[in-house]
Amino acid sequence: xxxxxxxxxxxxxxxxxxxxxxxxxxxxxxxxxxxxxxxxxxxxxxxxxxxxxxxxxxxxxxxxxxxxxxxxxxxxxxxxxxxxxxxxxxxxxxxxxxxxxxxxxxxxxxxxxxxxxxxxxxxxxxxxxxxxxxxxxxxxxxxxxxxxxxxxxxxxxxxxxxxxxxxxxxxxxxxxxxxxxxxxxxxxxxxxxxxxxxxxxxxxxxxxxxxxxxxxxxxxxxxxxxxxxxxxxxxxxxxxxxxxxxxxxxxxxxxxxxxxxxxxxxxxxxxxxxxxxxxxxxxxxxxxxxxxxxxxxxxxxxxxxxxxxxxxxxxxxxxxxxxxxxxxxxxxxxxxxxxxxxxxxxxxxxxxxxxxxxxxxxxxxxxxxxxxxxxxxxxxxxxxxxxxxxxxxxxxxxxxxxxxxxxxxxxxxxxxxxxxxxxxxxxxxxxxxxxxxxxxxxxxxxxxxxxxxxxxxxxxxxxxxxxxxxxxxxxxxxxxxxxxxxxxxxxxxxxxxxxxxxxxxx
Ligand SMILES: Cc1ncc(COP(=O)(O)O)c(C=O)c1O
Numbered sequence: 001x002x003x004x005x006x007x008x009x010x011x012x013x014x015x016x017x018x019x020x021x022x023x024x025x026x027x028x029x030x031x032x033x034x035x036x037x038x039x040x041x042x043x044x045x046x047x048x049x050x051x052x053x054x055x056x057x058x059x060x061x062x063x064x065x066x067x068x069x070x071x072x073x074x075x076x077x078x079x080x081x082x083x084x085x086x087x088x089x090x091x092x093x094x095x096x097x098x099x100x101x102x103x104x105x106x107x108x109x110x111x112x113x114x115x116x117x118x119x120x121x122x123x124x125x126x127x128x129x130x131x132x133x134x135x136x137x138x139x140x141x142x143x144x145x146x147x148x149x150x151x152x153x154x155x156x157x158x159x160x161x162x163x164x165x166x167x168x169x170x171x172x173x174x175x176x177x178x179x180x181x182x183x184x185x186x187x188x189x190x191x192x193x194x195x196x197x198x199x200x201x202x203x204x205x206x207x208x209x210x211x212x213x214x215x216x217x218x219x220x221x222x223x224x225x226x227x228x229x230x231x232x233x234x235x236x237x238x239x240x241x242x243x244x245x246x247x248x249x250x251x252x253x254x255x256x257x258x259x260x261x262x263x264x265x266x267x268x269x270x271x272x273x274x275x276x277x278x279x280x281x282x283x284x285x286x287x288x289x290x291x292x293x294x295x296x297x298x299x300x301x302x303x304x305x306x307x308x309x310x311x312x313x314x315x316x317x318x319x320x321x322x323x324x325x326x327x328x329x330x331x332x333x334x335x336x337x338x339x340x341x342x343x344x345x346x347x348x349x350x351x352x353x354x355x356x357x358x359x360x361x362x363x364x365x366x367x368x369x370x371x372x373x374x375x376x377x378x379x380x381x382x383x384x385x386x387x388x389x390x391x392x393x394x395x396x397x398x399x400x401x402x403x404x405x406x407x408x409x410x411x412x413x414x415x416x417x418x419x420x421x422x423x424x425x426x427x428x429x430x431x432x433x434x435x436x437x438x439x440x441x442x443x444x445x446x447x448x449x450x451x452x453x454x455x456x457x458x459x460x461x462x463x464x465x466x467x468x469x470x471x472x473x474x475x476x477x478x479x480x481x482x483x484x485x486x487x488x489x490x491x492x493x494x495x496x497x498x499x500x501x502x503x504x505x506x
Contacts, residue, residue: 017071028075035082036110040093043478047455048097049090057088095483096457096490098472101260101288101314104479105322108378112371113322123365126353133354136369142376143313143327146384147286147293148306154333156359157315157368160326161287162205164312167328167336167360169209171310172252172281174339182339186214195243196220198254199231201264203285206254215251229264229412229464231255237274244278252281257302257311258289261462261471263414265289265301272307284308287326288475289415291318294381295389298415309335315372318388318475325368328360336360391416391474398472398484407492411464416474419462422447422495441468443502447495456490 013019020028058064061084091097093104121129123136140155158164173181179188186194194215198206200222207217221243223236240250253275255266268284275282284290284305290313292298293305305311308331315325330336341358349355356365379387392415399418402408406428411419421444423431430436445468448461462471472487 020074024074028078031075032078032082035079035086039082039086040107043091043094046091046094048094048458049452049455050088051453051455052088060084060088090458092458093476093478094458095476095478095480096487097476098474098479098487099452099458099460101317101473101475102323103317103320103475104477106320106371106375106378108374109320109322109371112374116367116370119367121367123367123369124357124363125347125349125355127349129367132367132369133356135373136356136367137354139369139373139376140327140329143291143315143319143372144329146376146381147290147311147313148303149308149311149329150306150331152333153329153331154336154359155327155329156336156356157372158326158328158360158362159324159368160316161203161285161312161314162208162326163361164287164314164326164328165203165205165283165285166209166212167340168283168310168312168330169252170213170361171328171330171335171339172283173213175281175335176249176251178249192247192249194219194251195240195248196251196254197223197236197240197280199223199225199229199256199259199266201225201229201259201261202254202256203260203287205285205287219251225264229259229262229414231266231271233267233270233274236271240274240278240280250278250280252283252309255282255284255308256289257284257286257305258292258415260288261417262412262419262464263289263417263473264412265299265414268301269304269307272304275309276307281309282307284311287312287314288317291315291384292388292392292415294385295392296385297389297392315375318391319372319375319384320387320475320477321372321375325372327372333359387477388416391476391479394479394481394484395472395474397481398474398487401485401488405488405492407495408488411462411467411469417471419464419469419471421467421469422491422499424496424499437467439502443495443499444468444470446498446502447491450494450498451491454494456494457487459487459491 092102121132123129123132126133136157141151144151144153158167176194179191196210196219210217210219221239223239224232226232253271255268255271257265272282290305290311293302310330313327315321315327316323336359340360357363395416395418399410399413402420403410406425408420409423423440427436448470452458459470459472462469
């Protein structure tokens with residue numbers, strides 16, 4: 001079969017409304033890259049987010065407009081979208097963005113996403129995505145290597161930390177149930193209650209997993225934490241043994257490797273010993289912290305990740321991949337196929353190659369790996385160790401600042417998260433008095449909102465020991481010492497203003 005020369009194929013092109021003339025595509029693509037480069041370059045000089053109301057944003061989007069009946073000109077549409085987003089977005093790549101755990105995007109990842117979309121590989125099967133499948137497998141292996149996990153592990157990329165944890169949870173569920181849980185579900189005759197063990201600092205993915213996968217959130221045993229907010233391993237042992245004595249069956253123990261609120265790392269090696277003695281699946285939620293294992297400054301507990309049966313890791317956190325990219329790693333790769341594989345008659349996929357559809361919940365899958373793979377090759381292990389080490393060092397520098405100042409109270413420092421609250425200097429001696437605590441709580445809540453909306457910087461919050469605190473998390477290779485040095489003054493200026501207003505209020 002021959003398809004004839006390209007020119008004659010071009011002459012036969014269908015007239016499709018979505019098709020774009022190659023010359024226009026090329027010109028528009030160049031223009032877009034210029035606009036993106038200008039936007040990225042301008043970030044330090046602009047606010048983290050523009051001062052605007054939700055109505056301003058909706059008006060800019062023209063959100064009441066009806067679905068267009070007929071299409072428009074691609075060049076003006078893309079130009080308009082670029083201008084709209086440049087004006088009305090929040091930029092987590094801004095040097096003064098310290099919110100949640102959302103990283104600055106690696107520029108090579110931005111380009112990788114465009115290339116991935118152009119190839120549009122469906123990475124569910126090797127047949128549909130030969131190079132993309134090989135690239136994903138290598139990416140997964142490199143992530144394992146970077147965190148000191150066995151490179152023989154099975155794994156795949158998913159949308160983020162929640163999904164990576166879900167995949168590991170389901171692999172553990174299949175192994176923990178002595179019956180065929182995939183066929184009969186949880187309500188097999190005589191089936192015990194499956195229990196999940198994790199610290200109270202665990203991210204909310206665990207509730208979603210227990211809820212979505214039929215256990216219910218009552219199945220979660222919240223293990224107490226020590227003063228550093230790490231799981232109390234003696235308590236874990238007691239609770240597991242009491243449940244077993246009552247006839248319940250542990251599904252898994254979750255060790256958090258970098259908690260969302262404070263960056264606390266559970267004592268993974270000690271938890272692994274309990275799991276080993278009792279034959280329980282150990283899952284490490286390293287969505288945030290696992291990647292720090294490559295940095296010399298990381299806590300020692302992270303060196304024990306290799307003891308876990310599964311690990312969730314988020315490339316869109318500390319590999320600085322543009323959203324979305326999570327990664328599930330499972331020591332025994334067959335646990336993934338045992339949990340997810342089906343062989344429907346309508347797929348003709350050969351078994352001698354990797355077909356990712358058998359390894360996870362997704363069917364059609366995008367080419368997420370490309371942006372991660374390119375970034376890993378661009379920075380290398382040493383580059384990542386340096387960037388992550390710098391983030392950790394800068395969080396420490398910020399913590400030192402707030403610890404020394406009379407108008408701040410420092411709370412915790414873990415990985416690259418510092419927590420603190422603004423305390424007007426005259427109230428410092430009265431911290432702990434109920435009236436003062438109520439004032440500080442209201443003040444710091446209002447302060448968070450005000451700082452976020454100001455565009456001067458973006459921090460988020462945590463609640464520690466019942467106290468509402470501000471939280472700066474650095475997973476941002478654009479943030480430097482000058483930014484960190486300026487942050488306390490930015491917060492204090494807004495804080496002093498608000499404090500005066502709150503005291504004036506009736
Ligand atoms: C420890 C931990 N686990 C899971 C998640 C969920 O990750 P994602 O938001 O990528 O789904 C987060 C997010 O911050 C996290 O910090």
